[in-house]
Amino acid sequence: MGKYRPVTRLIREKKKGEGKAEVPSKKRFKQILWMASGGNLGKRNVAIIWMLFGSGMRINEVAKLKIKDLLRDTNELRTTFIIPAAYTKTDKSRAAYILAKPHIRAVEEWISEMVYQRVCVIENDEFRGLNPDWPLFAVTKKGNSWRTMAFRDKKYTDVEGNVLTTRVCSSLQTLVSEIFRNSGLLCGTHAGRRALATWLDQKGVELDTIQRILGHNDPEMTLEYIDPNFERISEAFNKSFRNIN
Numbered sequence: 001m002g003k004y005r006p007v008t009r010l011i012r013e014k015k016k017g018e019g020k021a022e023v024p025s026k027k028r029f030k031q032i033l034w035m036a037s038g039g040n041l042g043k044r045n046v047a048i049i050w051m052l053f054g055s056g057m058r059i060n061e062v063a064k065l066k067i068k069d070l071l072r073d074t075n076e077l078r079t080t081f082i083i084p085a086a087y088t089k090t091d092k093s094r095a096a097y098i099l100a101k102p103h104i105r106a107v108e109e110w111i112s113e114m115v116y117q118r119v120c121v122i123e124n125d126e127f128r129g130l131n132p133d134w135p136l137f138a139v140t141k142k143g144n145s146w147r148t149m150a151f152r153d154k155k156y157t158d159v160e161g162n163v164l165t166t167r168v169c170s171s172l173q174t175l176v177s178e179i180f181r182n183s184g185l186l187c188g189t190h191a192g193r194r195a196l197a198t199w200l201d202q203k204g205v206e207l208d209t210i211q212r213i214l215g216h217n218d219p220e221m222t223l224e225y226i227d228p229n230f231e232r233i234s235e236a237f238n239k240s241f242r243n244i245n
Contacts, residue, residue: 022187023198023227029053032183040141045179047110048137048172052192054103055096056213059176059189061087063149063169067120068132070098070107075128077108083215089156089166094215111136119146138169197225 024032036045051062064087070078077098085093098104111128115121120134138149151167158164176189185191193214200210211222 022185022191023194024183024185024187024191026199028183028185029195032179032185035183036179043106043110043113044137044139045175047106048176049179049192050098050100050103050106051137052176052189053195054100055098056193056196057083057096058089058193059173060089060166060168063135063138063151063172064167065136066132067111067127067130067134067136070136071111071127071130071132073126073132075126077104077111079104088215090215090217092215092217094212097213114139117141117146138172140171194225194227197222198227201226 033046033049036042036049039045048059048062051057051065052059061083065083069084070081072078079098081096081098083094083096085091088094098107111130114130114136115128119139120131121129122131123129126132135148138151139146140149141147149169149171151169153165154168155163155165173189180187180189180191187194197210197214200213201207207219207222210226211219214222214225216222
């Protein structure tokens with residue numbers, strides 16, 4: 001069994017404006033994918049949304065992914081891959097996954113589009129002829145030429161009060177925020193991580209497994225990502241004491 005989950009936190013009603021951003025429903029998630037699919041970079045945008053919701057990655061981790069991180073030199077897509085420590089906010093590497101069929105399809109379609117559009121093609125039979133050191137998602141098209149997107153330094157304070165610096169891609173952050181907003185979802189780019197945590201929890205996945213997927217050091221942080229579900233909790237209690245008068 002996973003670690004004890006504080007029932008009070010899970011069942012209490014939250015006041016408007018309190019706590020974390022909204023977790024989208026599955027129906028809303030489909031709307032987000034539809035909204036992302038429009039335009040010349042629709043395939044890229046859909047793949048990015050899947051990396052957020054399907055792999056539970058932070059947007060700047062997605063931005064830093066290179067072609068060689070998700071493609072083997074034998075041209076196969078990595079369905080299990082490592083997010084390098086240098087990409088993460090915590091400076092710790094972790095395993096990530098591309099396992100859902102529509103997630104795999106979305107990433108494959110974007111890679112195929114990169115090859116077709118000759119985004120970063122080199123004379124090589126490995127990595128499907130793409131430059132392995134190019135970013136996989138932080139690329140954009142201006143006119144007829146493709147270029148990599150810019151990063152900037154951003155300072156933040158960790159839980160221990162230390163001021164740290166990380167590299168962020170503001171353009172991708174803005175893109176995802178606009179897709180969410182146009183889909184009627186009022187939240188930040190962490191919505192994908194929160195949704196994945198909540199959906200896995202609803203399927204009965206143990207807390208320590210969700211914690212590892214999200215890369216949290218503390219299970220209490222993972223709990224904060226999981227949306228309360230009073231009906232499921234009530235049902236669980238009633239089933240537990242069903243035969244007791």
